[in-house]
Amino acid sequence: MTNQTRPTPASVHRPAAPSPSGDRTRQRLRTTFLVVGMAVAMLAANAVAAAVQNPIASLIIGPALAAGMIALYAWVGRRIEKREVMEVTQPGGARHVLWGIALGTGLAAATIGILALLGAYRITGWGSITGALTAVGMMSAVAVAEEVFFRGVVFRLLNGRWGAVVALVASSALFGLLHLLNPGATLAGALAIATEAGLLLGATYLLTGSLWLAIGVHFGWNVAIGGIFGTVVSGSDERGSLVTATTSGPDWLSGGAFGPEASIVAIIVCSIATAGFLVAARRRTAQHR
Numbered sequence: 001m002t003n004q005t006r007p008t009p010a011s012v013h014r015p016a017a018p019s020p021s022g023d024r025t026r027q028r029l030r031t032t033f034l035v036v037g038m039a040v041a042m043l044a045a046n047a048v049a050a051a052v053q054n055p056i057a058s059l060i061i062g063p064a065l066a067a068g069m070i071a072l073y074a075w076v077g078r079r080i081e082k083r084e085v086m087e088v089t090q091p092g093g094a095r096h097v098l099w100g101i102a103l104g105t106g107l108a109a110a111t112i113g114i115l116a117l118l119g120a121y122r123i124t125g126w127g128s129i130t131g132a133l134t135a136v137g138m139m140s141a142v143a144v145a146e147e148v149f150f151r152g153v154v155f156r157l158l159n160g161r162w163g164a165v166v167a168l169v170a171s172s173a174l175f176g177l178l179h180l181l182n183p184g185a186t187l188a189g190a191l192a193i194a195t196e197a198g199l200l201l202g203a204t205y206l207l208t209g210s211l212w213l214a215i216g217v218h219f220g221w222n223v224a225i226g227g228i229f230g231t232v233v234s235g236s237d238e239r240g241s242l243v244t245a246t247t248s249g250p251d252w253l254s255g256g257a258f259g260p261e262a263s264i265v266a267i268i269v270c271s272i273a274t275a276g277f278l279v280a281a282r283r284r285t286a287q288h289r
Contacts, residue, residue, distance in 0.1 A: 058137030100216015131240010172198025
């Protein structure tokens with residue numbers, strides 16, 4: 001009679017546990033898919049929105065593109081990243097958008113007002129309501145698409161990996177580089193956008209953990225600068241607006257071909273708001289420790 005040992009549960013063949021290197025590879029692939037996919041979606045949404053010239057079509061297509069970007073971002077977050085997409089689902093989104101629009105419009109009005117006092121901005125006549133409505137439709141898509149990508153994807157991923165300082169600087173720099181694609185773009189304008197807008201919008205996201213305030217600020221600023229005050233937005237082609245206007249003076253003051261966003265006035269006005277948001281975010285972080 002031979003003594004045969006029975007296989008213990010530990011000796012039964014089992015599927016090999018996933019290796020750490022395999023997990024890292026899958027994570028990199030998911031991150032690459034997320035970044036590339038959302039970047040393509042952003043550029044496509046911006047291109048379509050910019051191509052629409054009819055005000056009625058713009059007011060339909062622009063918000064539809066914006067809603068599509070939000071839906072795509074939420075779907076990718078749930079299905080690809082396997083997470084709760086709190087930055088678009090947390091309560092108070094509508095309130096944040098309205099506050100953001102008010103803030104963005106106010107910062108634009110302050111910038112234009114100072115330029116006017118310094119003789120660098122002058123209203124030359126009335127524009128058109130239809131032109132302003134076209135700007136509203138287009139900018140709704142642009143604001144949402146760019147905030148979803150630069151704050152929802154780029155800033156969030158960098159912040160989770162390397163912290164807020166790296167996330168703010170890198171996402172702002174990329175945001176400025178994007179605006180070099182515009183027809184009247186300049187390096188000075190791109191640097192100004194990175195400083196005044198990239199940092200400001202990153203700071204709003206850092207404070208709230210939500211995209212909605214950043215979307216509101218972005219939308220309010222763009223519509224006011226281009227659709228109300230009649231100036232060039234980030235070096236892009238001029239659109240219709242409520243008033244027609246001209247800017248004059250040295251480029252460092254007026255912004256030149258890039259528009260008032262390349263002005264030292266816009267940089268100072270927006271940087272003051274950025275500092276306020278960063279201080280508030282720091283205090284909030286300290287309170288939750």
